[in-house]
Amino acid sequence: MNAARPAPFLQACHRFATAFTPVWLMRQAGRYMPEYRAMRARHGFLELCKNPEAAAEVTLQPVDRLGVDAAILFADILLVLEPLGVGLEFTRGEGPHIAHPVRNAEDVARLHPMAVDESLPFVFETVRVVRKALADRVPLIGFAGAPFTLASYLIEGGPSREFLRTKRFMRDEPATWHALMSRLGDITTAYVNGQIAAGVQAVQLFDSWVGTLSPADYRDHVLPHSRAVFQRLVPDVPVIHFGTGTAGLLPLMKAAGGDVIGLDWRVEIGSAWECLGPEVAVQGNLDPAVLLASLGEIRRGAKELLDAVGGRPGHIFNLGHGVHQETPVDHVVALVDMVHELSSR
Numbered sequence: 001m002n003a004a005r006p007a008p009f010l011q012a013c014h015r016f017a018t019a020f021t022p023v024w025l026m027r028q029a030g031r032y033m034p035e036y037r038a039m040r041a042r043h044g045f046l047e048l049c050k051n052p053e054a055a056a057e058v059t060l061q062p063v064d065r066l067g068v069d070a071a072i073l074f075a076d077i078l079l080v081l082e083p084l085g086v087g088l089e090f091t092r093g094e095g096p097h098i099a100h101p102v103r104n105a106e107d108v109a110r111l112h113p114m115a116v117d118e119s120l121p122f123v124f125e126t127v128r129v130v131r132k133a134l135a136d137r138v139p140l141i142g143f144a145g146a147p148f149t150l151a152s153y154l155i156e157g158g159p160s161r162e163f164l165r166t167k168r169f170m171r172d173e174p175a176t177w178h179a180l181m182s183r184l185g186d187i188t189t190a191y192v193n194g195q196i197a198a199g200v201q202a203v204q205l206f207d208s209w210v211g212t213l214s215p216a217d218y219r220d221h222v223l224p225h226s227r228a229v230f231q232r233l234v235p236d237v238p239v240i241h242f243g244t245g246t247a248g249l250l251p252l253m254k255a256a257g258g259d260v261i262g263l264d265w266r267v268e269i270g271s272a273w274e275c276l277g278p279e280v281a282v283q284g285n286l287d288p289a290v291l292l293a294s295l296g297e298i299r300r301g302a303k304e305l306l307d308a309v310g311g312r313p314g315h316i317f318n319l320g321h322g323v324h325q326e327t328p329v330d331h332v333v334a335l336v337d338m339v340h341e342l343s344s345r
């Protein structure tokens, strides 16, 4: 790959015509892979993220095993929260936990100052190690959490279904909310730009839980902060903007920014793309649960999705969310092969 002929993945992000549909999978590394479980038997999750050689190895595992067209940096959107002094932990089986959640203005004032270069140098080092090991075989995608999704973890203290504390905070303490979102936006901007400086060739901004909001709440409480991130990112690096449950938010997410909009499986890709308009590329959107079914069903699902796209340039094949832990690796390998075969016809 060189500057004159970018990899198909990067071409697709910019809607240049490509001969095939690039595919990478969201959360493509993880506990469904025996190689990953073997690494986790020896290292805690945060310890793995902080060890550039080990994190680079995990980044490369899906590239070697699955044949995907891009590598995704092994890290986590929540790493930026740890230096704020909130007590981030990943408890086995239960996901992330924040020991000191942010519930009021005093909690926000208590957040430690942080500079990403000093607090998260291991992430940037992992990028350099991975780029060297990849030797331009496939591009490397970096990522970060968007301000809303980060704020939701800080305020709820962990995963949530209804985001009631977050929504109350947003309404009852608007000045503190905007101050917190603006701080998180600054951190995300510096974190993503640091990854770009270290060598990532595309980035994805995860606003995973933003679909819990009404369009009006997104517009007033979230959009300005996400937009401020997009506007300050290093130009000419493709940016993917992803959320789940976003059918009612798509035009607003597009207005916030991103060259590519990532869709989950709850929308029909053709009509979602029509709603977004032809200027943006689209990523998605197979239901990750399809990978638990038989190979025949997986092929049917992949074909149906590719038929709905109909060969339009600027489609990146992906799951609508992360790979479930129960997924057989062989099914994932087969899906990647099927997408390449079906889209090259």
Ligand code: CP3
Residues within 6 Å of the ligand: 025, 026, 027, 028, 029, 030, 031, 040, 045, 072, 073, 074, 075, 076, 077, 078, 090, 092, 093, 094, 095, 096, 143, 159, 206, 208, 321, 322
């Ligand atoms: O190849 C890859 O995609 C791996 C890199 C990656 C991870 N997290 C590693 C991880 C990426 C892109 C993420 C993003 C992330 N993290 C998001 C946005 C994407 C999405 O799924 O919506 C979010 C919301 C998080 C926060 C997070 N981290 C949760 C909710 C969990 C627990 C859920 C789970 O799958 O266990 C994590 C932990 C986590 N991050 C794991 C991995 C591989 C599993 C940790 C383990 O080994 O125990």
